[in-house]
Amino acid sequence: MxxxxxxxxxxxxxxxxxxxxxxxxxxxxxxxxxxxxxxxxxxxxxxxxxxxxxxxxxxxxxxxxxxxxxxxxxxxxxxxxxxxSEEEVFGELRVTTTTGFGTLWLAPRLPKLYEQYPDLKVDLMLEERVLDLPMREADVAIRMKEPSQADLIRKRLMTVRMGIYASPEYLEKHGTPKRMEDMADHRLICQNTDSDQVGAGLQLVKELMMYDLRSLLTVNNYFGVLQGVVHHLGLGVLPNYLIQDFPHIVHVMPDIESADVPVYLAYPEELRQSKRVAAFKDFVQEEIITYRKQWRERTEGEG
Structure with missing residues (x-):
């Protein structure tokens, strides 16, 4: 034709x-x-x-x-x-990640990216479904496991663990649990076991639910769990990357955590030379360095 x-x-x-x-x-x-x-x-x-x-x-x-x-x-x-690939950073960049990581970690940091690149247009797609990067459903993905799709450039960013967190106000009123058996005296806030979530977090939730819980609140994403925690509703199962931005919440029973959850950034091989992708990747890596530094300072201060 x-x-x-x-x-x-x-x-x-x-x-x-x-x-x-x-x-x-x-x-x-x-x-x-x-x-x-x-x-x-x-x-x-x-x-x-x-x-x-x-x-x-x-x-x-x-x-x-x-x-x-x-x-x-x-x-x-x-x-x-x-x-x-030849000019300045501009135009649309479609980024996909989970609802929890996108709303609680990535979105609050985007002002720094826009300060550097005011002409960039980020389309942030938050969902648990893994979009097909080779088929260009998105340009860049940040996922809680290593992508299995072919023809992708992947970079391991950091490791996350799920733990149990509560507000100081809740603990003052209901007491601080010291061992798993103490969960029977508290309300647990977590993702429903039928909802999409990382396997390590699901395993921790299942272990906690084996105890005779006094009360339970389930939500289908970590943003909702966090809202329950900051409003003093109970003990929430949350990823530890929240500590930097919500330093007032208390890590309860810190020895009880999930297995390591790797966080990966990936993008198609064909976008290797993209300045938009390179700018976003560099931005995320710089924020990860800052996150790790502040995490070390907090843990050393607690020690």
Whole structure:
């Protein structure tokens, strides 16, 4: 199929007028009309209904316009990536991560990224579903396990553990548990065992639920669990990366934690030269260094 004819068809369908499309393409109305007729002959169908007020797509024209629209978006994205590899950091960057990590760790730090790159447009997609990076459902992913998809560049960022946390106000009113058996005197706040969560966190929740809990509040993400903790509802199972931004909450029974949860950053091999991806990766790694430093200072101070 003639690419030039498709380009002209897309412009006409978008403008709804031969004249307006011709102005946009720097072609005469007759030249645009000839190309459209040639495409219709090639496809053996009518692509437009001709009306006095303009052109309206036929059903077949709608199908072709959907295809040329998708092509135009892919071409624009490719052109942006090409410019991105040669020029300054700008344009859209689609980042996917879990709801908990995205809302509680990444989003509060994004102002620093925008200070450095004010023309960057971040589309933050928060969900537990693992998006397909090679199929370009997202540009960059931060996940709580090593990505298994092929053709990805992956970087291990840090290790997280799930622990039990509470507000000072809650502990003052209900007492501080010293051992697992003490959970029977408290309300547990955690993710439901049927919700998507990291395996290590799920295992810790299942162990805690084996005890005769006085009360239980389940939420489907860590943001909700944190809200329960800071509002003094009970003991919450939370990732330890929260300590830096919520230093007032207390780590209860610190010897009881989940196994290590690795945090990975990944992106497609084809974006290796992308300045947007490089800028985001460098930003996250710098924030991780700061996080680790503050974590060491806190743990040394507690020791």
């Amino acid at each position: 003639d690419w030039d004819k498709l380009r002209i068809f897309h412009a006409v369908a978008d403008a709804g007028s031969l004249t307006h499309a011709g102005d946009k393409l720097n072609l005469s109305q007759s030249a645009v009309s000839r190309q459209i007729r040639g495409l219709e002959e090639q496809l053996n169908t009518n692509l437009f209904h001709r009306h006095a007020r303009g052109l309206i797509l036929t059903e077949q024209g709608e199908l072709l316009f959907d295809a040329t629209s998708a092509m135009a978006k892919r071409l624009d994205a490719a052109a942006a990536r090409i410019r991105d």
